[in-house]
Amino acid sequence: MASSWKPLPAHLSSPARLLTERLREVKDTRQLSLADIAGRTHYSKASWQRWLNGERLVTAQALESLLTQVGGDADALRGLLAQAAVAASTGASDDDAPDGPGARPDASPAVADAVPLPTDPLAVGSPAGPAPVGPLPVGAAPVGPGRRSPLREPRFLLSLANLAALVALIVVGVALLAAPAAHSARPRTTPTPTATATAAAAAAGTPDCVGVGCTGRDPQLTGCGADAVTLLTGNVGKVILYIRYSPSCRAAWAKLTDAAPRDTATITTNAGQSAVALVHWGYDAYSPMVDADSGTVTLRVCGQQPQGKGCTLPVSDPAARHWPSPGTPDPRSASAAVR
Template sequence: MTGTPPECERLAARLRTLRDRSRLTLSALATESAYSKSSWQRWLAGRSLPPWLALSALCRLADEPEAGIRALWELAEAAWSRRTATATRALPSGDGVGQTPEHTAYRADASAPAASPPAPAAPVGAPARRFRRPLMGGVAAAVAVLVACIGILLTGAGRPAGASTGFHVGCTGIACNGKDPGVTLCGVEPKTLLHVQAPTGIGLEIRYNPLCRAAWARVWNAPPGNILTFTVPGQPAQRVAVAHTGDTDPFVYTALAAVPGRGSAMKACVTPRSGSATVCYTTRQP
């Protein structure tokens, strides 16, 4: 598919091979994996990036070890995140978004069409616009991501997220505040500290990179106009508006926020465009 990163095409080809091995129809695959038939059609065609949990389910169904697929997925996620980086201009850090007491389940905008369950797996704030970066800086960052991900593939496919990969991240601590996880390489091998997904298919994650000592939040399948806010006590709030309406930008994510130390609280809130109650989720640095 034109515009699809080659890493994603390779991953899609591998998924098609596993699906053939499983001898499952798309309908059966959807039933066994708990992800919709339409989602699998997109992922197998390379039109969007599947979450890791979907790939893990396919590996189980095809009796395939996860390590090799995990390495391919890490490469594809890094490439896709750079291609679809919708880190947009940040909203004011004041009290522009109302919040209500925290909930344990996402209440989606009732007027929004139901989205097919996506995938849980990257990396970043009024109407979305892409960050403008100098051409050479973007090329250099892309090369750095590719080199780092090749290191993952060759030397540590099964290594825990956040382990050293022999590359240097672009920021640490408070120097990361407001920066793009992809550009800084903080989005390479992050830890997912929180993953929630609603029956409507809206998903949210809080991700953290111990090398950067910074975290961010991301959503997918959220209706346009929703606002994602990510906060860490003592750090500037990071906000982003959901602007995509299709599969070209599966993830919408905030800029980075520094995480001071072990046990630090992190909160991600979604505010529907309809004015419905804001819903928040919290986690802590382990």
């Protein structure tokens, strides 16, 4: 479904702006709603709304999830994300001013976590005061009174850093433009049979594991997420916890949304299995799977964040339930209060 998009923020760098526009095209050309994309990628509707409105730079994990579950030009989108991350790390944007404090917009928190911004260890001295004190660069001669060496001038050093970043961006852009022409001639690495089978299963929506064979594996990459349902939900403060279950794989996993970095959700079974979903950056995460095939299995998800800890109610033997069709939630599933 075509969307009426609002204008992107003016401070976005060219790669970030182009990346956001390409992501919008993926959504519109496939006639998907934000809820559709959230359901397929396991990242919340709120997160995709921020990414598609240019408020935050999409994470690499979320982009890979979109490419796997929805599709798109993988090489182009990955390249644009790499360029946007470099631009954010150097503070580049379409309307950057060359000098003046505060002229460079801050990077978004998601990018700042993934690519730390460089810092200038030299303080800018007063025009009337002495030059900054510190060891001279290798090969530099001492500077007499009233003179400043250009190699010790902070603005000169910053200019060299910006020039190096600009050259790096140009090289990456040229390589991306040349990639399609060399695509047919470039030798391709033959994937392993296991990786090929897993990718084919995920693309076809056919799972390649069942029960104990899914233990510790990614529900998205194995195809188990295609028919996933939510058994129960709970809350720890504003964080939402989910017990997710695949009827075809007979496996379960934890998920949390509206979270913050370092928040966790852990799924446990009465057989002693557990798996942890940890938010590294962004707002969402899901865990590897645990075996839920046994008729005696009991599942529970507990969340941990600075404000406290809470758990969902337990769920027993989800494999014994009647699941009408893939993707249809069980009418008996309900939201559980934190105990």
